[in-house]
Amino acid sequence: MTYEDVLTRYAPVIGLETHVELGTVSKMFCGCSTAFGAEPNTQVCPVCLGLPGSLPVANEKAIESTIRIGLALNCTIAEWCRFARKNYFYPDMPKNYQISQYDEPLCVNGYLDVEVNGESYRVGIERVHLEEDTGKNTHVGRSGRIHGADYSLVDYNRAGIPLVEIVTKPVTGTGALAPEVARTYVTELRDILRTLDVSDVRMEQGSLRCDVNTSLHPLGTTEWGTRTETKNVNSLRSVERAVRSEMLRQAEILDGGGKITQETRHFIETTGDTRSGRSKEEATDYRYFPEPDLVPLAPDPAWVVQLRATLPELPAVRRARTRETLGISAEDMRQMANAGVVDLVGATVEAGAPVGEARNWWLGYLAQKANERETDAADLRITPAQVARIVSLVGDGTLSVALGRQVVDAVLDTGADVDAVVAERGLQVVSDTDVLAKAADEAIAANPDVAEKVRGGKVNAVGPLIGAVRKATGGQADAATVRAILLEKLGSQ
Amino acid sequence: MSTDLTRSTATELAGLIAGGEVSAVEVAQAHLDRISEVDDRLHAFLVVDADGALRAAKAVDARRAAGEALGPLAGVPLAMKDIVVTEGLPTTAGSKILEGWVPPYDATISRRIKDAGIVMLGKTNLDEFAMGSSTENSAFGPTHNPWDLARVPGGSGGGSAAAIAGYEAPLAIGTDTGGSIRQPAAVTGTVGAKPTYGGVSRYGLIALASSLDQAGPCARTVLDAALLHEVIAGHDPCDSTSIAAPVPPVVAAARDGARGDLTGVRVGVVRELGGAGYQSGVLAAFQDAVETLRKLGADVVEVSCPHFDYALAAYYLILPSECSSNLARYDAVRYGLRVGDDGVRPLEEVMSLTREAGFGPEVKRRVMIGTYALSAGYYDAYYGQAQKVRTLISRDFAAAFEQADVLVSPATPFVAFGIGERVADPMAMYVNDLCTLPASLAGTPAISVPCGLSDGLPVGLQIMAPALGDDRCYRVAAGYESAVERIVPPAEVLA
Numbered sequence: 010m011t012y013e014d015v016l017t018r019y020a021p022v023i024g025l026e027t028h029v030e031l032g033t034v035s036k037m038f039c040g041c042s043t044a045f046g047a048e049p050n051t052q053v054c055p056v057c058l059g060l061p062g063s064l065p066v067a068n069e070k071a072i073e074s075t076i077r078i079g080l081a082l083n084c085t086i087a088e089w090c091r092f093a094r095k096n097y098f099y100p101d102m103p104k105n106y107q108i109s110q111y112d113e114p115l116c117v118n119g120y121l122d123v124e125v126n127g128e129s130y131r132v133g134i135e136r137v138h139l140e141e142d143t144g145k146n147t148h149v150g151r152s153g154r155i156h157g158a159d160y161s162l163v164d165y166n167r168a169g170i171p172l173v174e175i176v177t178k179p180v181t182g183t184g185a186l187a188p189e190v191a192r193t194y195v196t197e198l199r200d201i202l203r204t205l206d207v208s209d210v211r212m213e214q215g216s217l218r219c220d221v222n223t224s225l226h227p228l229g230t231t232e233w234g235t236r237t238e239t240k241n242v243n244s245l246r247s248v249e250r251a252v253r254s255e256m257l258r259q260a261e262i263l264d265g266g267g268k269i270t271q272e273t274r275h276f277i278e279t280t281g282d283t284r285s286g287r288s289k290e291e292a293t294d295y296r297y298f299p300e301p302d303l304v305p306l307a308p309d310p311a312w313v314v315q316l317r318a319t320l321p322e323l324p325a326v327r328r329a330r331t332r333e334t335l336g337i338s339a340e341d342m343r344q345m346a347n348a349g350v351v352d353l354v355g356a357t358v359e360a361g362a363p364v365g366e367a368r369n370w371w372l373g374y375l376a377q378k379a380n381e382r383e384t385d386a387a388d389l390r391i392t393p394a395q396v397a398r399i400v401s402l403v404g405d406g407t408l409s410v411a412l413g414r415q416v417v418d419a420v421l422d423t424g425a426d427v428d429a430v431v432a433e434r435g436l437q438v439v440s441d442t443d444v445l446a447k448a449a450d451e452a453i454a455a456n457p458d459v460a461e462k463v464r465g466g467k468v469n470a471v472g473p474l475i476g477a478v479r480k481a482t483g484g485q486a487d488a489a490t491v492r493a494i495l496l497e498k499l500g501s502q
Numbered sequence: 503m504s505t506d507l508t509r510s511t512a513t514e515l516a517g518l519i520a521g522g523e524v525s526a527v528e529v530a531q532a533h534l535d536r537i538s539e540v541d542d543r544l545h546a547f548l549v550v551d552a553d554g555a556l557r558a559a560k561a562v563d564a565r566r567a568a569g570e571a572l573g574p575l576a577g578v579p580l581a582m583k584d585i586v587v588t589e590g591l592p593t594t595a596g597s598k599i600l601e602g603w604v605p606p607y608d609a610t611i612s613r614r615i616k617d618a619g620i621v622m623l624g625k626t627n628l629d630e631f632a633m634g635s636s637t638e639n640s641a642f643g644p645t646h647n648p649w650d651l652a653r654v655p656g657g658s659g660g661g662s663a664a665a666i667a668g669y670e671a672p673l674a675i676g677t678d679t680g681g682s683i684r685q686p687a688a689v690t691g692t693v694g695a696k697p698t699y700g701g702v703s704r705y706g707l708i709a710l711a712s713s714l715d716q717a718g719p720c721a722r723t724v725l726d727a728a729l730l731h732e733v734i735a736g737h738d739p740c741d742s743t744s745i746a747a748p749v750p751p752v753v754a755a756a757r758d759g760a761r762g763d764l765t766g767v768r769v770g771v772v773r774e775l776g777g778a779g780y781q782s783g784v785l786a787a788f789q790d791a792v793e794t795l796r797k798l799g800a801d802v803v804e805v806s807c808p809h810f811d812y813a814l815a816a817y818y819l820i821l822p823s824e825c826s827s828n829l830a831r832y833d834a835v836r837y838g839l840r841v842g843d844d845g846v847r848p849l850e851e852v853m854s855l856t857r858e859a860g861f862g863p864e865v866k867r868r869v870m871i872g873t874y875a876l877s878a879g880y881y882d883a884y885y886g887q888a889q890k891v892r893t894l895i896s897r898d899f900a901a902a903f904e905q906a907d908v909l910v911s912p913a914t915p916f917v918a919f920g921i922g923e924r925v926a927d928p929m930a931m932y933v934n935d936l937c938t939l940p941a942s943l944a945g946t947p948a949i950s951v952p953c954g955l956s957d958g959l960p961v962g963l964q965i966m967a968p969a970l971g972d973d974r975c976y977r978v979a980a981g982y983e984s985a986v987e988r989i990v991p992p993a994e995v996l997a
Contacts, residue, residue: 055606055607058836059831059836060587060605060606060607060837061587061593061595061600061603061605061708061709061831062586062587062593062605062609062705062706062707062708062709063607063705063706064704064705064740064741064742065742066739066740066741066742067742094827096826096827096830096876098830098833098850098853100833100835100849103831103836104830104831105830105831105833106827106830160845161849163835294877294878296826296827296873296876296877296878296881297876297881298823298824298827298876298881298885301711301712301713301743301824302709302712302742302743303742303743304742304743
C-alpha cells in the first residue's frame, strides 16, 4: 500500500504531546543543578532522591517559564491551580509518584498557527502544565530493555528537572499533510521555546520530547478511529516519519478488516516503523490527587500581565518582518519555510551577506547537508555569521564556490572558525600566475598529444590539461583562469 | 542527685544549668542512667544515643564556660520520636522497612533543637509510620505505660509520652496526625500540644498524611511545652506548607495563664465530644475541669459542631489515601529493607516481597484502603467527599469560635487500655481519636493537659483554638494547670 492509497480511503486525526525540559538553573522542587552530562547521581539531594521526610518547594522561575509558554501559545493562564500526584511504581521515580498537574493545569485553551505549503493550520492547545522529570534507567544486558536485562542502573540527576507538557487538541482536516503539519507544529513550537529562552530544546539530548497520537477514520465518516500513541520520537524528521508510518500501518489493518488497538507504540529510528509498547487497556490507574505537600498555585494577575507585556517577538512575527525587510518572494518564502531556514537566512543577511547568496547557500548546499545528516538546518554546526563570512570570501574571490563548500564541510565537522579553516588548510584560491604558469608548462610537457591538438585549433580538448593544473595546485586554482593561461601558452586564443 | 534531676521540669533544669548549679553533662547522665534503669520495662526508646547526648551536653557546658549566651532550654535533654529524621542516627518510623537506614540529613526541627543546645537522648518508639493509638503497631514491640505497665501509653507517640511520664526525659517531640501527641499525653498524664498546621516545619518528618501531620512538644508542664514549641516553630522555606507568620507567643501565654486568672475567657464545651461511648470517669473528670475553668473566671458556654460526628469517617479516607502515596517510596530500590533480590526475580517481585515483609498489618490495611479510595471511579465518592466533610468541620469550628475563644473536650473517650486488648479490632482502636480528629482535619491548634484520674489512670483535657491561636491553648492550659494538683504515676510501678 502506498501513502496515496491511505488517503483515498481514510482521513487522519493527529495530536501531539510535547515534553520540554526547562532550562532553569535548579530543579523543579529542590536546589540541585540541572546541568546536562554530569557524573551519574552527583546532582541529587534528599528532595530529588525522595528520601523519607523530604518535601518539595516549587521553583518560581519554572512557573514563570510555563506561564510565558502559555502566553506565547495564546492560552488562558489559570488564576488558581494545583499540583497533583500521579502514582505509579517505577524505579526511575524516587517517590513512586510524579508531581504533575491533572485536572487543574496552569495554562489552558490556546492555539498555534502553522503554515504548510502556504496553507495555515490552527493547532489547538488543550493545556500546558508543569511537572517533574524522572531519573534515567540504563538497562545493562543483551536486550538493552528492561525485560531481559542483567541489571539496571538509575541516574537521578534528571529526576526533578522541571518539565513542561504541552498537549494539543486533536488536529483534523490535514489530510495528506498530517505528517508535515505535525512536523511543522513541533518545529514552530521549538522555535517559540527557543525564542522565549526557556529551554535549550535539544531533541537529541531529550530536552524536547514528543509523543504523537494518530488515528484514521474512513473518509466520509465523522467518528474518529482508535488512536495510538507513538513515543521515542526524537527528531523533527522522526515526527513526520512516525505519523506517516503509523497512518500506513493502521490503514493496512483497517483494510484487512482488523481493529486498531489503543496502545503506546515506540518509534524505531533505524527503520522508521513503530512497534507495540504497553497496551493502554492494562494501563495503570494513576490515582491522581492534589499534592498535599505544595500550596496551590495562584499567579498574581499583575505578574501575568507583566509577563505578557515582556514576551519577545515570536517567530511568526519575526518571519513576516524578515520577509518584508528582505523583500523575499512568496515562493522563496514558502521554500525557505519548508526547509526551516527563514530565520537562518535572516540572520545571515543581518551578518552582512546579500539576500540572494544567503538564500542560495541555505536552500542549496546547507539544506543538502542537513538532509544527508538527517538533521535540521538549524541544528547544523554552523552559524549564520559563519555562513556570511564564507559568502563574503567567495564574493571577493578568496574562495571559489567549490572551496566555500569545502570550508562548510570543515566547519560542520569540527565547529572551527571559518578563517581558521581557510588558513589551516590553505584553501585560498591560487591566483599567483607564476605558480599557475609553471604548472601549465608542466602539464603541457606531460601531455604532448593533447597540447598538439589544442595548438591545432581543437580548443575544447584543453580539458585534461586544466584538470592536471588544478590537480597540481590542490584543486585551489580557478578553472577559468587556468584555461586562459593554457590557451595563451598554446597560442589558441 | 540523679533522681532529683530527672524529676525536675525543663524550666528548672535550664535554670540550674544556666546558673552553673549543675552541668549539662550531669543532667544528661542522670537521664541516661534513668533510661538504663527503667527502659527495659518501659521500652520507650528504640535507640539511645548516649555518646551523642554527652557530646552535645559538653558543648553546652563549654559554651557556658566561655560566657556565651545560652538559649532558654540549653542543656535540657529531649527524647525524639523516631519519625523525625536525624542525621547520622538511625530513623525507622517504627517500621522494619527502614531498619538500618541512617539519614544523611537533619529535619528542620532536629536542626533547630540541636542549635538550641537541647540534648537529644535518643529516638522513641511509635506505631509503625505513626499509624495507631497504642504503640502496639511498632515493628519493635510495644511501649508500656508508666502508670501501669500492663497498659498502653497511647499512640502513635507512646514512646515520647512514656519517656516523659517515666522521667526518662523532661521534653520530647511528638507528631500528631489525628491525635498522636494529644492522646498519648492524655493517657500518660503529660502535656502534649499539636500546633496550628504549618506552624512547625514538616521538612524531615517522615510523612504519614501530609495534609494532617504536625510535630509538636511533649512535656510534664505547660510552660515546658511552650518553651519547646517556640524552639521548633516558625517559617521554614523548605516546607511549602509552613506558615510565614510570626510564631504565636506561647511562652508568654503560658506564663500569663499560670497566674490563674481566666476572667473573661469564653470557653466552649463541644456538645458532640462527650456522652455515649465515653467512660463515665473520663466525663466526670472533664466536668470537674470545666468547673475549675469557671472558677478561674472563664465564661463557659455550650457549642455545637454537628459535623464532628463525621470526622472519623472523613479522617479514615483522607489519611489512608495520602499515606498510600507517601509510603510508595519504600520499594527496596534506594534504601532500607530489600527482600528476595536473588538476581533472578524481577523488580516488581522484589518490591512486593519487600513491602510484604517490611510493612506491618495496620500499614498494609491503610495502604490498601487508600489505594482503593483514590482509584478511578471511587475518588469522588471517597476522597472527594471526605474533603468536603473536612470543609464542613472547619466551618463548624469557625462558627463555634464566634461564640468562644477556646473549645474544650475530653482529649480521649477513655483512659489507657490494656496491652493487647484492642489490637484485633481496628474500629475499637480508631475511636481513641474521636476527640482529637476534628482539630487535625481543620488544621487548628489543640493541647492536652492532665485533668485528674479515672480509676487511678490519667484523663486529658483538650483545649482547642483557631488557627494561629496556639497561645490561647497554652494560656488556658496553664491557667487550669495552676489550679489543680499535678498528677504523677505511682512510684511503685517503676520502683
